Amino acid sequence: MKQIDVEVSATISMKYDPESKEFKAALESYRDAIEDGASEEDMLRQIAWYITAFGTENMIEGIGYVSVDGEKKGDPENWCGVDIENSLNINDTPDFSTAII
Incomplete structure (x- = not known):
C-alpha cells in the first residue's frame, strides 16, 4: 500500500482598520x-480558516460577516470590519496550491 502526503495552501488577503468600531466590536x-484574550491575528486566522471551509455567505x-472586494456579505449590521481582497475565485473560494511532501 502506498501513502502520500499533500500539502494544500492558499493565501487570503484581508484589509481592516483595527481602530474601526466594527472591527473592535x-x-x-x-x-x-470563542477565546478570551485572543489577539487580532487569532481572529483573522479564524476568519481565514472559516471562509476556506465554509465560504463567505455565512456569519x-x-x-460576524466579512466583505469581499468591498461588497458586504449577509447582514451589513453584523459586518466585522474585515474585507477579503483579490483572494477568491468566481466561486468565492480561495485558489489552492498543492505540494507533495
Missing part, C-alpha cells in the same frame, strides 16, 4: 464567545 465578540460564529 467583532474582536470583543470573538474574545467573549462567522462570534465574529
Whole structure:
C-alpha cells in the first residue's frame, strides 16, 4: 500500500482598520464567545480558516460577516470590519496550491 502526503495552501488577503468600531466590536465578540484574550491575528486566522471551509455567505460564529472586494456579505449590521481582497475565485473560494511532501 502506498501513502502520500499533500500539502494544500492558499493565501487570503484581508484589509481592516483595527481602530474601526466594527472591527473592535467583532474582536470583543470573538474574545467573549470563542477565546478570551485572543489577539487580532487569532481572529483573522479564524476568519481565514472559516471562509476556506465554509465560504463567505455565512456569519462567522462570534465574529460576524466579512466583505469581499468591498461588497458586504449577509447582514451589513453584523459586518466585522474585515474585507477579503483579490483572494477568491468566481466561486468565492480561495485558489489552492498543492505540494507533495
